[in-house]
Amino acid sequence: MNDEQKRRVACHELGHALVAVFSPKADPLRKVSIIPHGNAALGYTLQLPADDQFLLSRTELLTRIRGMLGGRAAEEVECGEVSTGAQNDLEHATALARQMVCVFGMSDKVGLANCAQRPPDLLAGLEYPLQRDCSEQTARDVDEEVKKILDQAYA
Amino acid sequence: MNDEQKRRVACHELGHALVAVFSPKADPLRKVSIIPHGNAALGYTLQLPADDQFLLSRTELLTRIRGMLGGRAAEEVECGEVSTGAQNDLEHATALARQMVCVFGMSDKVGLANCAQRPPDLLAGLEYPLQRDCSEQTARDVDEEVKKILDQAYA
Amino acid sequence: MNDEQKRRVACHELGHALVAVFSPKADPLRKVSIIPHGNAALGYTLQLPADDQFLLSRTELLTRIRGMLGGRAAEEVECGEVSTGAQNDLEHATALARQMVCVFGMSDKVGLANCAQRPPDLLAGLEYPLQRDCSEQTARDVDEEVKKILDQAYA
Amino acid sequence: MNDEQKRRVACHELGHALVAVFSPKADPLRKVSIIPHGNAALGYTLQLPADDQFLLSRTELLTRIRGMLGGRAAEEVECGEVSTGAQNDLEHATALARQMVCVFGMSDKVGLANCAQRPPDLLAGLEYPLQRDCSEQTARDVDEEVKKILDQAYA
Amino acid sequence: MNDEQKRRVACHELGHALVAVFSPKADPLRKVSIIPHGNAALGYTLQLPADDQFLLSRTELLTRIRGMLGGRAAEEVECGEVSTGAQNDLEHATALARQMVCVFGMSDKVGLANCAQRPPDLLAGLEYPLQRDCSEQTARDVDEEVKKILDQAYA
Amino acid sequence: MNDEQKRRVACHELGHALVAVFSPKADPLRKVSIIPHGNAALGYTLQLPADDQFLLSRTELLTRIRGMLGGRAAEEVECGEVSTGAQNDLEHATALARQMVCVFGMSDKVGLANCAQRPPDLLAGLEYPLQRDCSEQTARDVDEEVKKILDQAYA
Numbered sequence: 001m002n003d004e005q006k007r008r009v010a011c012h013e014l015g016h017a018l019v020a021v022f023s024p025k026a027d028p029l030r031k032v033s034i035i036p037h038g039n040a041a042l043g044y045t046l047q048l049p050a051d052d053q054f055l056l057s058r059t060e061l062l063t064r065i066r067g068m069l070g071g072r073a074a075e076e077v078e079c080g081e082v083s084t085g086a087q088n089d090l091e092h093a094t095a096l097a098r099q100m101v102c103v104f105g106m107s108d109k110v111g112l113a114n115c116a117q118r119p120p121d122l123l124a125g126l127e128y129p130l131q132r133d134c135s136e137q138t139a140r141d142v143d144e145e146v147k148k149i150l151d152q153a154y155a
Numbered sequence: 156m157n158d159e160q161k162r163r164v165a166c167h168e169l170g171h172a173l174v175a176v177f178s179p180k181a182d183p184l185r186k187v188s189i190i191p192h193g194n195a196a197l198g199y200t201l202q203l204p205a206d207d208q209f210l211l212s213r214t215e216l217l218t219r220i221r222g223m224l225g226g227r228a229a230e231e232v233e234c235g236e237v238s239t240g241a242q243n244d245l246e247h248a249t250a251l252a253r254q255m256v257c258v259f260g261m262s263d264k265v266g267l268a269n270c271a272q273r274p275p276d277l278l279a280g281l282e283y284p285l286q287r288d289c290s291e292q293t294a295r296d297v298d299e300e301v302k303k304i305l306d307q308a309y310a
Numbered sequence: 311m312n313d314e315q316k317r318r319v320a321c322h323e324l325g326h327a328l329v330a331v332f333s334p335k336a337d338p339l340r341k342v343s344i345i346p347h348g349n350a351a352l353g354y355t356l357q358l359p360a361d362d363q364f365l366l367s368r369t370e371l372l373t374r375i376r377g378m379l380g381g382r383a384a385e386e387v388e389c390g391e392v393s394t395g396a397q398n399d400l401e402h403a404t405a406l407a408r409q410m411v412c413v414f415g416m417s418d419k420v421g422l423a424n425c426a427q428r429p430p431d432l433l434a435g436l437e438y439p440l441q442r443d444c445s446e447q448t449a450r451d452v453d454e455e456v457k458k459i460l461d462q463a464y465a
Numbered sequence: 466m467n468d469e470q471k472r473r474v475a476c477h478e479l480g481h482a483l484v485a486v487f488s489p490k491a492d493p494l495r496k497v498s499i500i501p502h503g504n505a506a507l508g509y510t511l512q513l514p515a516d517d518q519f520l521l522s523r524t525e526l527l528t529r530i531r532g533m534l535g536g537r538a539a540e541e542v543e544c545g546e547v548s549t550g551a552q553n554d555l556e557h558a559t560a561l562a563r564q565m566v567c568v569f570g571m572s573d574k575v576g577l578a579n580c581a582q583r584p585p586d587l588l589a590g591l592e593y594p595l596q597r598d599c600s601e602q603t604a605r606d607v608d609e610e611v612k613k614i615l616d617q618a619y620a
Numbered sequence: 621m622n623d624e625q626k627r628r629v630a631c632h633e634l635g636h637a638l639v640a641v642f643s644p645k646a647d648p649l650r651k652v653s654i655i656p657h658g659n660a661a662l663g664y665t666l667q668l669p670a671d672d673q674f675l676l677s678r679t680e681l682l683t684r685i686r687g688m689l690g691g692r693a694a695e696e697v698e699c700g701e702v703s704t705g706a707q708n709d710l711e712h713a714t715a716l717a718r719q720m721v722c723v724f725g726m727s728d729k730v731g732l733a734n735c736a737q738r739p740p741d742l743l744a745g746l747e748y749p750l751q752r753d754c755s756e757q758t759a760r761d762v763d764e765e766v767k768k769i770l771d772q773a774y775a
Numbered sequence: 776m777n778d779e780q781k782r783r784v785a786c787h788e789l790g791h792a793l794v795a796v797f798s799p800k801a802d803p804l805r806k807v808s809i810i811p812h813g814n815a816a817l818g819y820t821l822q823l824p825a826d827d828q829f830l831l832s833r834t835e836l837l838t839r840i841r842g843m844l845g846g847r848a849a850e851e852v853e854c855g856e857v858s859t860g861a862q863n864d865l866e867h868a869t870a871l872a873r874q875m876v877c878v879f880g881m882s883d884k885v886g887l888a889n890c891a892q893r894p895p896d897l898l899a900g901l902e903y904p905l906q907r908d909c910s911e912q913t914a915r916d917v918d919e920e921v922k923k924i925l926d927q928a929y930a
Binding site: 670671672673674675676677678679681723724725726730731732733734735754755756757758 | 776777780783784811817844847854856857858859860861862865866868869870872911914915917918921922925926929
């Protein structure tokens with residue numbers, strides 16, 4: 001890994017760490033590493049909750065999303081442009097925002113209805129593909145709400 | 156589980172219990188627990204019908220939905236914001252509201268037509284995925300009616 | 311089963327029976343029962359055709375649909391609101407109305423074209439899911455026509 | 466089978482036969498039967514081409530469709546309303562009209578493009594569901610053209 | 621095969637041959653046959669390229685499509701109407717036009733993006749159905765462009 | 776392979792090479808060949824990065840796309856029209872542009888949300904087809920953004 005890439009990784013992890021330190025509800029920061037570990041991770045930022053977490057409030061969920069996006073924000077500010085390094089962060093942040101909208105009922109527009117994809121109740125055999133049981137209109141609302149949550153968290 | 160989480164669980168179960176006590180048609184309340192039971196339940200509210208229930212009227216169905224949403228409402232009022240704890244309640248309330256619209260013919264807009272997903276009649280083998288046999292327009296009507304039932308029950 | 315539920319079952323079956331008796335083209339009424347039989351049926355209304363029926367005219371089909379909806383109508387009038395007891399009736403009435411529109415060519419709007427879901431002709435192996443071979447626009451027309459048939463039968 | 470049903474079957478088969486006799490391009494009529502044969506057929510009208518047919522012109526295809534719809538037309542005129550007896554005729558007429566539009570390029574609106582459902586060329590294994598490879602807009606055009614062909618043939 | 625059908629086959633193959641002879645970029649014509657070969661072919665027109673063809677320019681592709689449609693054009697002009705005989709030609713011409721739009725980037729409207737159906741890259745096992753990875757809007761653009769290519773080639 | 780085709784292959788590979796040489800961020804050019812290698816490749820242009828690449832910035836991704844499209848551009852300029860030779864380049868360039876929009880969050884219009892097709896998290900067995908978990912509206916936005924990236928890279 002050349003120097004430019006090492007600098008980018010350092011910026012990225014620092015971004016995660018800064019959000020963790022300055023967010024009142026964030027899980028405490030334990031360790032930051034920019035030494036590559038095998039093929040999977042070029043670096044990592046480790047946060048561990050003080051207690052076991054059985055429930056997460058809306059604020060705690062948004063704090064987690066903000067933390068995930070901190071690495072990309074740091075790259076944009078420090079390196080002038082974003083890179084492929086935020087792929088995993090974006091995937092996890094999207095999944096969490098989608099859960100907020102689809103299974104936790106935390107979007108006014110979509111409402112309380114569970115609209116996640118799931119196997120049908122009666123025939124939950126492994127052979128069945130998941131069914132999208134909502135309409136295209138609801139799917140569009142979900143996409144808009146997910147985009148809004150991520151945009152606000154990144155702002 | 157720290158104190159804040161315990162308080163939230165207590166609020167949540169109390170919300171279920173209050174709806175059960177004050178709804179004329181609700182099944183009688185038997186037990187409320189806020190002691191975690193294994194991984195699945197942080198607490199529970201047990202209601203058992205006085206007799207075996209073979210039929211449920213429209214009012215009884217709405218009362219059940221209101222009871223399911225009582226936990227989330229109590230969290231919102233007492234803890235200031237909602238949490239991930241209502242996930243199961245929302246899933247069950249959505250499923251019940253969807254049945255009212257799709258298989259019990261209880262929505263004027265969607266009408267009497269059964270529009271649930273089901274395996275085709277002639278070839279009900281296990282290998283077949285369920286078919287959505289209604290149009291996108293009907294799916295949108297169903298989503299709107301389900302949202303309306305839940306919003307009214309939560310109000 | 312408590313008294314309220316028994317009364318509802320009696321109303322429901324009586325509704326079926328009344329339509330059967332007063333419709334000129336209905337199959338003759340043989341037996342009405344409101345004694346529960348196992349888990350499946352809380353009561354039943356038995357109609358048997360005078361002869362074997364190989365063909366059903368449009369009028370005979372509509373009479374059958376009206377008979378199926380008679381139970382729900384009686385519940386609504388006598389008990390003040392509908393219940394979950396009409397689920398099977400609605401499923402069968404929907405299927406029959408859908409056949410009128412999709413395979414018997416009995417809707418002017420949809421026309422003569424067969425638009426039912428069916429396995430493809432050449433490869434009718436059991437492994438194939440049924441194909442919806444019509445457009446979303448046609449699916450919407452079908453839904454509207456099915457709703458109209460049921461609404462008119464219920465009126 | 467009661468007399469009313471026998472009369473209806475006779476009308477239906479006579480309708481097929483009349484179209485066969487009076488259409489210049491129709492295959493010659495060989496036999497008409499209104500005696501039920503097993504469970505499948507209540508009657509039949511047999512037409513056999515004078516020679517082997519390797520190619521069918523547009524006119525010959527339309528003549529076949531008209532013949533298929535003759536039974537239903539006769540029921541409507543003679544018995545006052547249509548019945549379930551035309552189900553097979555409608556299915557075959559729809560399939561033929563659909564082929565005219567989708568694989569024989571005989572609709573100006575849809576044009577010459579093949580838009581039939583078919584398994585992908587490279588992976589034509591039996592495990593694959595057929596793919597609809599056209600857009601919803603094209604599917605709607607196909608449905609409209611099929612409806613027009615059938616309406617004109619029935620007029 | 622009666623005389624009318626023989627004449628139609630002759631017209632059809634002659635149509636292919638004429639396009640082959642008069643198109644500057646067409647592969648040289650080797651043989652024309654109107655003697656049926658088994659069940660599959662009533663006649664054929666054989667064109668073989670002068671050299672092995674590893675690349676085909678846009679002009680060469682359009683010439684091939686024009687040749688495929690020559691048989692149908694000749695039937696329309698000489699026999700007064702088209703027949704089922706052009707089915708294979710239309711299927712191949714459609715497939716080629718679709719490739720021009722979807723994988724060779726030869727349509728300005730659709731642009732350079734590959735929008736063909738294909739199995740996902742990572743999980744290319746045989747059990748997976750092909751995925752349509754473009755939107756309905758793009759599918760509509762593809763259909764319009766394919767129709768335009770065929771219409772212009774037939775004009 | 777005749778001379779015209781050889782000239783076309785030479786143009787195509789030269790196009791790739793020219794972009795590689797004149798782009799500041801492009802991977803260094805190692806070898807250009809226009810000698811066919813088996814059935815798969817008529818020629819190739821080999822670029823190897825100076826260091827192992829663990830991360831790619833937005834600029835580096837766009838440079839790669841521009842390099843992939845260089846072959847087609849050269850054919851268009853030098854040979855007067857494009858050919859089938861750019862098929863692989865277009866497929867790879869599309870895939871890269873699609874990743875930029877769907878998994879790297881590099882499109883303002885689509886935003887940060889991951890919208891790639893992927894197997895559901897919980898049931899990642901091999902039997903499941905990938906699910907498109909975004910709405911048609913988002914799919915359309917993705918297509919437009921992918922087209923824009925390719926058009927700008929080709930300009």
